[in-house]
Amino acid sequence: MKTTILKGVNIGNNVIIGANSLVNKDIPDNCVAAGNPAKVLMTLDEYYIKRKKAQDQEAAELVRLYRERYGKEADERALHEFFWLFTTGDSDLPDCWKKMMSLVGNAEYSYKKLNENHPRYKNMDEFLKSIK
Incomplete structure (x- = not known):
């Protein structure tokens, strides 16, 4: 979303580009990149592990807020x-x-x-x- 990819730049396979990024140089395969200018932040495997850990916390927070708001x-x-x-x-x-x-x-x-x-x-x- 709202990312700019400059002419002549190649983005590899299995890449996640963060929103509002400016991609002004090539991005390799299997990674996550973001920023202005975009930089490789981590491998896709590292991102998967990070998201898997965060998923438990996010789900628990949703449940707590649901209980608080709806009383059930x-x-x-x-x-x-x-x-x-x-x-x-x-x-x-x-x-x-x-x-x-x-x-x-x-x-x-x-x-x-x-x-x-x-x-x-x-x-x-x-x-x-x-x-x-």
Whole structure:
């Protein structure tokens, strides 16, 4: 979003470019770059690990705020972005989770990856109970 890529610059495969960046030189494969001018910040593998750690914290914060605001437990709809934390796809998914699986037109691939998933929690209830 709102990124400028100058003429003659090559961006490698599997690259994430941060919003509002100015890409004025080549960016190699498999990395995350951002800034003005854009610089390589980390490898894609490092980014994956960082995001995976942050996902638990973000989901827990959402649950705490949901409880505070609505006075009840977060449901499947509220946690639709985080369902990978507590399901493998072995059971029938709620409709809102199925919708997330086909968001970018790659549902078959998403279901394959979900079936390979090793969630940190046995199910959504266990996840919710883990949050104080």
